[in-house]
Amino acid sequence: MNLITHFLSGAILAYFAFPKSWLTLVLVFIFSILPDMDGFWTKALYKHHRRSVFHAPLFWIFIAGIAFLINYFFNLIPNWIIYLFLSMILLHLLTDTITGRTAGVRYLYPFSKKEFTIYKRHPFEGDFKPLHPSERRLKHYLRYYMQNQVLLAFEILVTIVGIIFLIFFIRALF
């Protein structure tokens, strides 16, 4: 899944489950793409889930647990922000599990490095730097990615429904 569809799927969930405000929308944007920040320093797309804890749910649940604990004693932010944080991250990891074509989600990390995806992965199709791939490599990857028409249809559907709910969300702010 790409950054835009991660954000849009987050916006659909936030529409139903969280207060409608500009703050929510900004936080949805940040939290829904946060796990992919490792893409900035990874040497290859297929490695970016492996070489960092950003696609390991237990890491984020641990962080959220600490945030809840600190907030319990010091009451710094409303708790729904932490719920938003956790639900956006877990949604990101769930949709990566559905759409992962080169890298999977390490649900059991740090106890196991096994990566989970619904479809069989071909890691070396993602053997390029996500930030500046060569044109040839990128074309090759996109052709590979689009071979799975079920997933392609899923991403297009998320994009369309996401844009509709994003418009509903923004309309509710005025």
Ligand SMILES: [Zn+2]
């Ligand atoms: Zn991701």
